[in-house]
Amino acid sequence: MEFDLIHRHFKTPFGPLARANADTVLLGIGDDCAALQISPGQNLFTSTDTLVEGVHFFSDDAPRTTGWKALACNLSDLAASGATPLGFTLNLSLPEVDETWLAGFSAGLLEVATRFNCPLVGGDTTSAGLNTLKTVSITVFGQAAASHRGFNRGHAKADEGIWVSGTPGLARLGLLLEYQKRGRLAECCRGAELQKVQALLAVLPEHLVRQAVSRLEMPVPRIELGLMLHGLASACLDLSDGLSGDLAHVLKASEVAAVLSQTSLESIWRHLWPEIDQHADVAGLLKTLIAQTLKGGDDFELCWTAHPRHRDAIQSLGAGLHCVGIIEQGSGLWLRTPGEERKRISGTSYNHFAESKN
Amino acid sequence: MEFDLIHRHFKTPFGPLARANADTVLLGIGDDCAALQISPGQNLFTSTDTLVEGVHFFSDDAPRTTGWKALACNLSDLAASGATPLGFTLNLSLPEVDETWLAGFSAGLLEVATRFNCPLVGGDTTSAGLNTLKTVSITVFGQAAASHRGFNRGHAKADEGIWVSGTPGLARLGLLLEYQKRGRLAECCRGAELQKVQALLAVLPEHLVRQAVSRLEMPVPRIELGLMLHGLASACLDLSDGLSGDLAHVLKASEVAAVLSQTSLESIWRHLWPEIDQHADVAGLLKTLIAQTLKGGDDFELCWTAHPRHRDAIQSLGAGLHCVGIIEQGSGLWLRTPGEERKRISGTSYNHFAESKN
Structure with missing residues (x-):
């Protein structure tokens, strides 16, 4: 049989x-x-x-x-x-x-x-x-x-830009929507975060709901992009545990710090969801979106670091590639606010042995 | 974590x-x-x-x-x-x-x-x-x-010898012993077969019990033998489902028949268990051993076919390599008795979707 x-x-x-x-x-x-x-x-x-x-x-x-x-x-x-x-x-x-x-x-x-x-x-x-x-x-x-030995996670260096493809966090939204549909949203987030996520999901436009579920269910591996990044990217990985958790692997292996730009991350979401600015609590919605982007999501977009001299070459590879931060000497993952304030981001990515699925 | x-x-x-x-x-x-x-x-x-x-x-x-x-x-x-x-x-x-x-x-x-x-x-x-x-x-x-494309299962030809390494069936004995130890022997064999197997296990010498359990628990892959068979073997596979079930794959892919020699299979067991001839029912014990050899066992010994001109070269590779039969035109798996009688062997090998483990 x-x-x-x-x-x-x-x-x-x-x-x-x-x-x-x-x-x-x-x-x-x-x-x-x-x-x-x-x-x-x-x-x-x-x-x-x-x-x-x-x-x-x-x-x-x-x-x-x-x-x-x-x-x-x-x-x-x-x-x-x-x-x-x-x-x-x-x-x-x-x-x-x-x-x-x-x-x-x-x-x-x-x-x-x-x-x-x-x-x-x-x-x-x-x-x-x-x-x-x-x-x-x-x-x-x-x-x-044979000359290409992969993009080693330990190869990120200070002053390199941090790049992502597409809209990291979209699959996380898809997952939250699926859990909500099953009445199990509380398994993904708790307390004040749960309320914020509920407020966000309540106002998500239909086109974003469709894109988020599609990204969760049928993510598209970035094979062509990976090939085009030969000679341009230093460290590279695919986003499967959320931006925060995945970047943490690079920072640890390369012994560097990363500073993400809140403005850059917001502009990715604004690009996909232009209507967001019509909401009264646009700042709160964007904050929740970024928190979820950092926290999780099987996006399978790529995240890589690259020397500043490669900026134009990378931009010319196509639309939807975003520089969202910079590698610095030191340690830890930080978020730079529009007021140039820095906030430390703690690692909160997916952990198989801590949660059943999120 | x-x-x-x-x-x-x-x-x-x-x-x-x-x-x-x-x-x-x-x-x-x-x-x-x-x-x-x-x-x-x-x-x-x-x-x-x-x-x-x-x-x-x-x-x-x-x-x-x-x-x-x-x-x-x-x-x-x-x-x-x-x-x-x-x-x-x-x-x-x-x-x-x-x-x-x-x-x-x-x-x-x-x-x-x-x-x-x-x-x-x-x-x-x-x-x-x-x-x-x-x-x-x-x-x-x-x-x-690159010149070696593996030993294709479809490459067995009439008049080639059928060879095995070691003692196929030993791991099956190990499995029967383990099931017996757990009081679950009836899950492996039924009716008259169960009685014959019980009679066999009751008289197995201690050295054979140890070898059988060791073969079941820690089988040794025949990596070196596989390399030495380059240019000598036509079809080759490892025995994981019993001689009968595994050979059936070769016969089907090569569209040939196989005739196994009862005498050759008995001599492998006699070599490992010389004391067997002291038992009154030696013929019955050997019959049960061969039936179990055909039926199952994760032996991970190799089974291959080879042109008769390679006979001496294969024999010179080392001890424990046995020619146990011959490929013929036609179809089906047959056992040739010492009296030159032929009996058809039906496929009874391991089937994941039919039994939990045997």
């Missing part, structure tokens, strides 16, 4: 993509190992992530979005390393054979795999028995020129 | 092995991706496996043996492809932070990693909440000369 399942939902639908990449996928699903050809002068890049039902996705999420997200979040790690996708493996542990779920999951997975030309090359499927959680592990492989 | 855990049980103990392989591990644990250097003219080989508590290992198994087995069974896939290990990634999903289990698991994992020079290069850890099952996914990477 296992072989039938693998055939119907994985080997058959993913076959054409593997065959279209026959120059790199020498041996695919079905043998003990997959064999991949790395191009001459290229290094292998690999990353792996597990999604557990109830922790990383909701039990009632559409299987298509779970499939999409499972591969997209791994491809995002390749993006943050400036690598081109080569293929991926999939491990599925399921409580029982659920054909409807498998078909939807496979379809979402195939959409991302096709879009980023990333063939499925191997994996396994386990039935763990009733009352267990669906668990999805994906490992992606990519390549990049 | 997650980062502390990863540091204490993985980054710190596995650090020296990664640093000793700094020429291949360019970027290891801690960044978005690991970066690995594939040697010029080599292809990448990769394989992935998930072990789920209660399905692939017992809840009360020593964590050291679980760690050992998790990596060993993946390395065995590299062995079956004739590849040299480069590194591996690890995904852990745990019900809660269990320091004692993590320490033991990490120690077993490190033993195998060190023995086969296979550094840990990345991974993630998830707390899935109380009452969930421990789930371990490992993906291994290896390399082999």
Whole structure:
């Protein structure tokens, strides 16, 4: 039965993509190992992530979005390393054979795999028995020129700009909306913060609600951007734990401080939500938006540091790339207010072992 | 907390092995991706496996043996492809932070990693909440000369010999002993088979009991053998589902039949258990041993086919390599008795979706 399942939902639908990449996928699903050809002068890049039902996705999420997200979040790690996708493996542990779920999951997975030309090359499927959680592990492989050793987190230096792509925090809004829909918003924020978040969600325009949910459910890995940042970015990572928590890794590894500009972060939100200025409490709404941006969100946008001389080159890469702060000597993460005041930001990002999901 | 855990049980103990392989591990644990250097003219080989508590290992198994087995069974896939290990990634999903289990698991994992020079290069850890099952996914990477595209399962041809290393079925005996110890033997075999297995286990000599349990708990991947089989083996795989089930994959992919020699299979058991001839029912015991050898067992020995002209070259590779049958035109798996009678063997190997563990 296992072989039938693998055939119907994985080997058959993913076959054409593997065959279209026959120059790199020498041996695919079905043998003990997959064999991949790395191009001459290229290094292998690999990353792996597990999604557990109830922790990383909701039990009632559409299987298509779970499939999409499972591969997209791994491809995002390749993006943050400036690598081109080569293929991926999939491990599925399921409580029982659920054909409807498998078909939807496979379809979402195939959409991302096709879009980023990333063939499925191997994996396994386990039935763990009733009352267990669906668990999805994906490992992606990519390549990049041997001269490019990735964007090391320890390579941020004082005076470099801190850049982000897109609108970090958007996926966090999507998550808050999903929790609110389920009447579980209090699991994400407490006390005064809960009231502020409720006030924010109450006035979010419909277009922002749609974008936030879409970003949460079907984030788009920034593969092309990662490739364009070769030679421009020093440190780089993808935003999966919120700006504060993710930047903290760079600051620790590079032994530097970061100062984020409140004005710059506000202008990103104002750009996406121009109507915000018509609200009486625009300052309060922006403050809540920035707090949530710092706190969490599986945005899978990139965040990188770059020498000031690269500013124009980066701006010319396309719209939606924002310089939101600067690296300084010292330690800690700081927010510079419009009045040039500095506030220390404490790390409040996602912690698997502290909260179930937020 | 997650980062502390990863540091204490993985980054710190596995650090020296990664640093000793700094020429291949360019970027290891801690960044978005690991970066690995594939040697010029080599292809990448990769394989992935998930072990789920209660399905692939017992809840009360020593964590050291679980760690050992998790990596060993993946390395065995590299062995079956004739590849040299480069590194591996690890995904852990745990019900809660269990320091004692993590320490033991990490120690077993490190033993195998060190023995086969296979550094840990990345991974993630998830707390899935109380009452969930421990789930371990490992993906291994290896390399082999670009001229070697693995031993394709579809490459077995008529008149080739069928070879096995070691004593396939030994791990199955180990499993039966473990189930017997837990009073759950009836979950592995039923009716008349259960009685025969009980009769067999009752007379197993102590040295065989020790070897069987050791093979089950700490199987040794045949990496060196896989490398030596380059140019000699046609089809090759590792025995993880029992001789019958695993050979069935080769027969299906190659569109051939296989005839196993009862005498050859008996002589492997007689070699390991010379005292068996002192038992009154030696024929019955051997029959039960062969039935179990065909039926299951995570032996992680290799099984391959080879042209008759390679017979001497294979024999000269070392002791413990046995020709146990021959590939023929046609279909199906057959057993040739000493009286030259042929019996069809039906596939009865492990099926994840049919039984919980056997």
